Amino acid sequence: MSAAPPDDADRPDAYRPGVGIMLMNEAGLIFVAQRIDTVGQAWQMPQGGIDPKENPRQAALRELTEETGTADAEILAETPDWLSYDLPDDLCRRVWQGRYKGQRQKWFLMRFLGRDADIDLDAHDHPEFCAWRWAPAAELPSLIVPFKRDLYRAVVNAFQGRIGPIR
Numbered sequence: 686m687s688a689a690p691p692d693d694a695d696r697p698d699a700y701r702p703g704v705g706i707m708l709m710n711e712a713g714l715i716f717v718a719q720r721i722d723t724v725g726q727a728w729q730m731p732q733g734g735i736d737p738k739e740n741p742r743q744a745a746l747r748e749l750t751e752e753t754g755t756a757d758a759e760i761l762a763e764t765p766d767w768l769s770y771d772l773p774d775d776l777c778r779r780v781w782q783g784r785y786k787g788q789r790q791k792w793f794l795m796r797f798l799g800r801d802a803d804i805d806l807d808a809h810d811h812p813e814f815c816a817w818r819w820a821p822a823a824e825l826p827s828l829i830v831p832f833k834r835d836l837y838r839a840v841v842n843a844f845q846g847r848i849g850p851i852r
Contacts, residue, residue, distance in 0.1 A: 700769055700789040704745040705732040707794045707822075707840060708758060713849040715822050716753065716797065718806065718814035728820070728828040730840075732790065741791040749795065752813055754805030758795040764843045767791055770836040790836075794844045796851065822848045 707730055708716035717728040733748040735741060742760065750756040771787040806814045820828065822844075826837040841848070 699786040701785040701787070702735045703733055703788045703790045704735060704741050704748055705730055705768075705790045705792040705840065706745050706749050707792060707844055707848075708749065708753070708797050709761075709794065709848060710797045710819055711851045712819070713822075713851070714819035715825060715848075716804075716817060717820045717825065717828055718752070718817040721813060721815045723830065726828075727830050728818075729830075729833070730825070730837075734788075742793070745791075745793045745795075751809045752806075753817075754808030755799050755803040757799035757803055758797050760793050760795050762794040762844055762847050764792040764840070768836055768839050768843075770833050773832050792840050792843065794847055 706716075710716070715730065717730055720727050720729060731748050731752040733744070733752070735744040736747070739747070742763075745760070746756060749758060767789045768791075769787055769789040772785070804817060806812050806817060822841050825841055826834045829837050
């Protein structure tokens with residue numbers, strides 16, 4: 686049986702620390718992938734938790750490699766602040782053993798330096814995605830599950846001046 690979500694949801698530890706990666710190709714499109722474990726057309730950018738003794742930049746590069754099969758990217762920018770989302774009540778009791786209300790994330794804009802053929806969703810022992818594609822940044826909030834849409838809008842806004850074709 687899972688624990689109930691934290692009673693004091695304003696505590697910093699009520700949110701799982703994590704990172705997110707907005708991976709941009711040379712055309713200015715953003716990598717999104719379809720989750721294996723979500724019913725329907727739920728697409729998202731790579732993201733994940735920060736391991737002990739790992740800083741956000743290290744976590745972002747590790748997550749990128751685990752979820753896309755490649756580390757062939759450079760960091761262009763990082764959100765100045767942590768961004769967060771709350772899990773819906775039905776997920777709050779199941780995800781992360783009910784320990785967290787949601788996740789607070791540091792987001793990184795990265796430029797993809799490889800080729801599409803370098804992306805391998807099955808490179809990790811436990812793949813999270815079954816398909817991937819490049820999408821315009823403006824489309825991202827409509828692709829993600831509803832409870833993360835405000836987060837995705839904030840990410841797009843944070844990197845707005847840096848998103849676009851590489852000249």
